[in-house]
Ligand code: C2O
């Protein structure tokens with residue numbers, strides 16, 4: 271194991287070229303490296319076994335295994351996949367999606383006691399997390415519970431959640447993204463009486479829509495992140511798959527449907543809207559039903575987020591169709607990356623046929639049957655118990671979640687992921703409700719957090735990345751140059767470094783030896799701003815409510831392209847935080863002590879260390 275580590279470190283250094291060396295002496299650098307290397311000191315625990323005192327209503331085996339799937343015409347694709355075998359409970363508990371690489375749909379009832387036996391049939395460690403479920407820390411799929419090939423991990427918990435769409439996916443530290451990308455993910459629905467009473471469209475009228483993007487080679491095999499650049503901004507495919515299928519079409523009758531939408535991409539953000547301008551009627555989000563439907567021109571959907579959509583095809587003619595598209599928007603990626611993806615800047619390398627923020631179809635609904643009757647949209651859907659700021663344990667001192675983006679490091683609160691590295695502000699008293707503030711911490715180095723968050727004053731002084739981020743400013747570190755060298759195997763050596771700056775480096779890399787002179791000037795904005803991008807921040811455990819969003823004036827024009835697409839009237843467990851944006855949330859930490867993670871659900875970022883633990887005690 272230690273051999274492997276030092277190998278990967280050497281490889282990493284070689285890949286990233288001399289540009290990175292410039293960082294080596296800086297405070298925080300080694301710690302950041304550690305986070306990325308897996309030197310995080312995670313203990314290896316004996317896998318949890320079935321407890322004789324737990325009497326499950328539902329029990330199933332869940333296998334993680336390698337398989338092949340028919341995705342594109344022609345050759346089968348090598349994937350990793352969940353499969354389930356029901357051992358006890360209602361047979362509706364497990365529903366396969368025929369022909370898909372996605373895991374089966376899991377249907378649970380609130381109040382059920384559930385035992386899941388996770389079998390690792392992969393050739394690598396894994397663990398499964400029940401994203402959205404409120405379960406004990408030891409059942410949450412924290413990376414410290416990974417099991418080796420051949421091992422079995424037993425989960426036992428009671429379903430405490432209200433009705434909603436949740437996700438199950440792997441969570442091994444540093445390989446979550448890869449495993450999800452390879453196919454390990456599925457939707458988990460909780461049902462309850464409040465939902466049942468509404469008699470919403472169900473059965474064939476309730477359709478899961480899991481949206482993912484993938485990149486294939488000529489042999490129909492999946493291609494994953496090839497460069498540090500792919501990891502820094504997230505990995506983006508150029509094919510949209512829905513439920514595991516390209517060019518997804520559903521045949522519908524002219525009546526109302528319930529679409530259960532999940533963004534299962536590792537990084538891609540969607541702006542969902544109907545192609546004929548019909549507004550999107552939203553009845554639920556991550557944490558279940560809204561109180562009342564919301565009608566939106568479009569809805570933003572970041573990785574990990576869910577949407578419950580009322581799609582009414584009533585009155586539409588047989589033969590007509592409605593396409594759900596991702597509509598144009600800007601500002602979620604660093605400007606430079608956005609331009610490169612669109613093929614500008616001579617950016618062959620990072621050009622993508624489906625740039626983030628461009629206009630492209632997600633799926634098509636074809637009306638194939640005319641019917642005269644349809645259920646009506648209930649005006650009142652549910653009751654949510656809202657908390658006020660005065661209910662929180664810390665109304666004047668929000669728990670900080672500071673996003674920092676920087677060279678080779680995506681951090682939260684200035685620190686990469688490390689096991690047992692709990693800071694004071696990450697200790698949370700059980701059975702409290704906490705006010706939290708998510709903000710961009712780059713830009714001012716260590717002191718920045720102070721002004722935007724009272725609580726962060728405590729840790730401002732010891733923020734190891736302060737120096738690191740600060741260095742980016744006007745320094746011209748040649749970060750991207752460094753990355754690019756990796757792609758081209760050292761070509762261009764260290765010229766990119768000196769004073770040339772990030773974009774110099776980039777340009778240099780893309781065009782071989784052509785240097786980046788004259789680009790240094792563009793560097794003026796500083797690294798922090800250059801790298802500024804949107805992050806879907808996810809917190810494990812109970813869902814939270816969004817109290818406020820505020821955007822800095824210089825981001826307003828990009829923000830206007832997405833701002834009508836956020837929904838604050840429901841419970842959430844992922845919130846998309848745009849560049850320059852500050853979001854306040856209220857989150858309960860009830861019932862369970864232990865480690866509950868918070869991280870970016872851009873899974874490439876998560877794997878780079880943009881992840882931390884709260885210790886609930
Ligand atoms: Cu869906 Cu910790 O993640």
Ligand code: CU
Nearest residue numbers: 400401402810
């Ligand atoms: Cu989660």
Ligand code: CU
Nearest residue numbers: 805870872875
């Ligand atoms: Cu992120």
